[in-house]
Amino acid sequence: MSKNYSSRLSELRSRKNDIQILQECYGYKGFSLDSYNQFIKMASETNDVQNYFIEAMASVDEIYTKNTYKEAERVKNQLDKIKTASLNFEYEYQGSVSNNTHIKAHSDIDVLVIIDKFVTLQHPLVPANPYKGNPINDLLELRYTSEKHLISAFPQADVDCSGAKAIGLSGGSLRRKVDVVPSNWYDTVEYDRTKQMHYRGIYVLDKYKKERILNTPFYHNYLLDVKDINTAGNFKRVVRLLKTLKADSDNDIKLSSYDIVAIAYHMETSKYVTGDKYIRLLKNVYSYLNDLASMSSELRNSIDVPDKSRKIFNESGKYIGLILLKDEIEELLKSLVSSYGLSDYSIEYKSIAV
Template sequence: MIQDYSNLIRRIEDRYNPDQNRLVEQRMFSDLSTEGRDVAKYVKMAMSAVDDHYTAITKEAGEVVKKHLKDEQQYMNVTYRYQGSVMTNTHIKGASDIDLLTFTNKFVSTEIFEVRKILKSPYSSAYDSYDLTKLRNYADNFSLYTGDFLQDLRELRASNESVMRKWYDECDIEKAKAVHIYNKNLKRDVDIVTACWQDKINFVVKEEEKYRGVSIYNKKTNSTEPSSCPFLAIENINNRSAATNGRLKQMIRFLKNVRSDSDVKIELTSFEINAVCYSIPVDSYRNTYYLDMVYLLWHYMYNLLKDENQLLQIKSVDGTEYVFQKNRDKIAELRKLKDEVWQIYQKLNN
């Protein structure tokens, strides 16, 4: 971490208020005068949310893209949803991008084999009789899709590319998992992702969309990626942060800003940072003063790195996968982030 915190403050100001909007500056940064030292100001800013003015523009860019697609895909039976940090208000750029998921509804991936396995030994399952009835009805009414699901996804991806190239000069169709466009009027990037639904067991039982799996199509490999539940992750972060007076999101933003401001490259994504923060026991920070959360974060990461077994048990926010088991190289990156937070804590206590 560069120790010139006045410079780091300017970096955050540039990220959060790229247009140097005076009203945004007044709303976001006017109360910093109550903090005496630059390091405390930096922490406060790093935990703050991007102003609604910028977030609204980002969402507008997504809506413009969605309208273009809906107008030209109205006969293709497509569903549109958003995912990503903008939906949890944990993004750290005023000019943030947004992910628009486009789903083909020609088919739905399922966990039918897992359902049938549960029904073969219902007494040893974790489901009650009411849930088992739902699973049995689902299995009884299941019919295998006879079409070519990869062809369906290729067609949707091709349509996304065609529509975006028609409307946007800056359109990258070479990315494996998304079409990337830049809206020059709104000065925003949008990623248009081709995907399909997966009826996970929890979705069958609970019948809420947040439990539905999402499998992203990879153009380069002509295959689908392992599914996750992004809408459950969004709800989990929003609900837990609301229950802690916004502290969960403050911690996430802080670590993302520290990562971005470090003079060492820290290759942790929002996915890993979200998971680490979400795994912290709520009672340990529910009423914690924001400056004290710096030590809390350092101490938690320090203990995780001392106990690799505990670290390897950390799951994604949606609970679908173990975060560090699949990519142990990320452990070294977490150590770098922990060291950056330690330097900030030391500076606060000098």
């Protein structure tokens, strides 16, 4: 069934733009998403399917991302007020905003609140001054103190304390959803040797199970950045495209954003190096997804996420998600080839400005 790319383009632009900020930039309140769409269409020589493809690969405008970080700073400024000699912490970010693969102007952002009372060391590292406290109890104190203060500090917002790993803040005066994640540092042997930040991990508290879960968000982001540099930015363009296709699909594609990043990560770097031949890039993505879907389940299920913390296809529904995502790519490729009037030969040489 042919997709309605005009409708999808409108959805994409609604998702990637903030009308209030557009109004402020253009200096009058009469500016709307409809007038923005018309402005873009008049400025473009291409049609809706072509615009959809180009804009789906593009990063969210920096002005919106800056506003996301600004809202996170507001939350951090409030949390600073509960710092004491016995309860101190620092902040880091994780998630798609931090690695520039987000596809929404109003993207959620994760703020890691990292306690300074103790650091967990990877074996065989030995602490110079052994910690004698209880890590779970100290993180629970951080969690409950943060919950109480944030409820008071943001009385008009929805402060959701029901999450096992994060306190979610949204609404009221906040223009973005901010998740506050109590955690502690995990220093690896490689971090101890090199002091390079990306080798540091974190332990995140699960307040219900009263246990800690190891994450490596900085190493994950480092691996994505290396892949993106080696592909002249085409890796993250493809990630954004795949996320956009999932968001706009009529089907429920059972793949998380993390899964989609991991799937894209495993496409050969050489297949990304197409310069501005983005139709050829799309053809390579389709071929890769088709090969991935066609391989034996044993081989496919053995593929790790970038930081090797788990397998990508660790749930049965993800294979169906892969098939649906492949079908979305195939339909987009066919529509673009038709739109540009390309032959199989000319696909390899079609340049597109992004």
